[in-house]
Amino acid sequence: MTNHARDWSSAGFSTRAIHAGQEPDPTTGAVVPPIYATSTFAQDGVGGLRGGYEYSRSGNPTRAALEEALAAAERGAAGFAFSSGLAAEDTLLRAVLRPGDHVVIPDDAYGGTYRLVARVFGPWGIAHTPVDLSDPDAVAAAIEPGRTKVVWVETPTNPLLGIADIEAIAAHARAAGAVLVVDNTFATPYLQQPLALGADAVVHSTTKYVGGHSDVVGGAVVVADGAQLPVGLEGPTGTTSLVDAVRFHQNASGAVAGPFDAWLTLRGLRTLAVRMDRHCANAQRVAEHLQQHDAVRSVIYPGLESHPGHGLAARQMSGFGGMVAFRTGSEASALAVCAATRVFTLAESLGGVESLVEHPHKMTHGSVAGTALEVPDDLVRLSVGIEDVDDLIADLDQALAAGREA
Numbered sequence: 001m002t003n004h005a006r007d008w009s010s011a012g013f014s015t016r017a018i019h020a021g022q023e024p025d026p027t028t029g030a031v032v033p034p035i036y037a038t039s040t041f042a043q044d045g046v047g048g049l050r051g052g053y054e055y056s057r058s059g060n061p062t063r064a065a066l067e068e069a070l071a072a073a074e075r076g077a078a079g080f081a082f083s084s085g086l087a088a089e090d091t092l093l094r095a096v097l098r099p100g101d102h103v104v105i106p107d108d109a110y111g112g113t114y115r116l117v118a119r120v121f122g123p124w125g126i127a128h129t130p131v132d133l134s135d136p137d138a139v140a141a142a143i144e145p146g147r148t149k150v151v152w153v154e155t156p157t158n159p160l161l162g163i164a165d166i167e168a169i170a171a172h173a174r175a176a177g178a179v180l181v182v183d184n185t186f187a188t189p190y191l192q193q194p195l196a197l198g199a200d201a202v203v204h205s206t207t208k209y210v211g212g213h214s215d216v217v218g219g220a221v222v223v224a225d226g227a228q229l230p231v232g233l234e235g236p237t238g239t240t241s242l243v244d245a246v247r248f249h250q251n252a253s254g255a256v257a258g259p260f261d262a263w264l265t266l267r268g269l270r271t272l273a274v275r276m277d278r279h280c281a282n283a284q285r286v287a288e289h290l291q292q293h294d295a296v297r298s299v300i301y302p303g304l305e306s307h308p309g310h311g312l313a314a315r316q317m318s319g320f321g322g323m324v325a326f327r328t329g330s331e332a333s334a335l336a337v338c339a340a341t342r343v344f345t346l347a348e349s350l351g352g353v354e355s356l357v358e359h360p361h362k363m364t365h366g367s368v369a370g371t372a373l374e375v376p377d378d379l380v381r382l383s384v385g386i387e388d389v390d391d392l393i394a395d396l397d398q399a400l401a402a403g404r405e406a
């Protein structure tokens with residue numbers, strides 16, 4: 001139904017995000033892909049599908065438009081849209097892991113990713129090793145040849161904004177026959193293209209920057225051209241293609257994005273580049289302001305030269321993103337700052353046009369308390385939005401003054 005007549009592969013990022021998979025609707029000329037709110041599709045005689053669709057778990061035209069646009073944005077072979085980022089991760093991990101396998105994961109992974117690997121996959125016989133991804137040698141040492149089937153990379157990490165060298169880690173994963181997955185949620189495909197650096201698959205919480213407006217939960221997997229399952233594994237369809245395996249599992253376990261959610265996510269994706277430019281500019285200003293503030297003990301932002309991953313981030317990314325973290329010196333002052341902001345809303349999540357503030361230790365990363373992934377209790381995380389930056393800075397100043405009294 002979506003017609004794939006034009007080839008956008010040589011076009012720039014925004015042109016791909018706006019046009020790939022989004023040809024005017026062939027039946028009506030609608031410029032925006034419609035919300036195909038239908039569970040099933042009429043057949044012209046048994047097996048006579050119009051446009052390839054038979055049932056919306058297997059495929060839906062609105063979701064297909066999003067999936068093609070995501071694949072084009074990441075320059076991958078195929079995209080798959082899910083009902084949440086964790087559903088995307090779960091499906092990808094099930095496609096590549098079998099009981100007895102081992103996963104290398106970041107020692108400051110997104111808390112939900114850690115919980116999925118440790119507490120859902122663990123009881124199904126999957127072992128894991130948390131490792132500091134900013135040290136490629138430590139990653140190499142954590143890989144158990146023949147047993148490690150997935151190396152999971154997050155860069156920048158959440159919430160400590162560590163930077164991992166995707167190309168160096170890809171070489172280690174490839175040598176071990178493992179699949180390299182990059183969670184590209186924080187960087188977005190506009191700022192970082194992991195597949196070009198050797199990753200086999202990218203995952204996203206499209207809930208964050210891709211959706212961009214805090215109005216929809218969703219996830220995605222984009223698979224690199226030619227990517228294979230871990231060495232020695234044959235997929236459920238009898239091939240070793242990672243695309244085939246993810247497609248089979250998406251349909252077989254069925255955590256797909258619904259057409260309304262896919263439509264909202266696709267609307268967000270079209271403006272990703274202009275939003276990210278503003279997120280980056282605002283975050284840089286906020287980070288520089290906090291760095292010279294006497295109520296702030298330290299600021300973590302890859303765009304600051306003081307960040308240990310600054311040089312690598314400058315090579316690997318085309319911007320430093322919209323996430324900023326800082327430490328206040330005490331849990332009480334961090335909590336007071338979080339409670340005192342008026343423009344920044346105190347809430348979990350990130351990546352929307354509006355600025356958010358949170359206390360990772362008690363909020364997003366509560367599930368990793370007491371583990372190797374525990375985060376400092378004086379840490380405040382900002383998702384710097386695209387409001388006027390002077391208003392954001394004034395808000396932080398008054399909140400830090402309140403925090404000083406705590």
Ligand SMILES: *Cc1c(COP(=O)(O)O)cnc(C)c1O
Binds near residue numbers: 112204217219
């Ligand atoms: C939010 C998030 C996820 C999980 O995505 P959901 O859409 O909440 O399921 C995974 N990775 C990162 C880096 C995230 O920020």
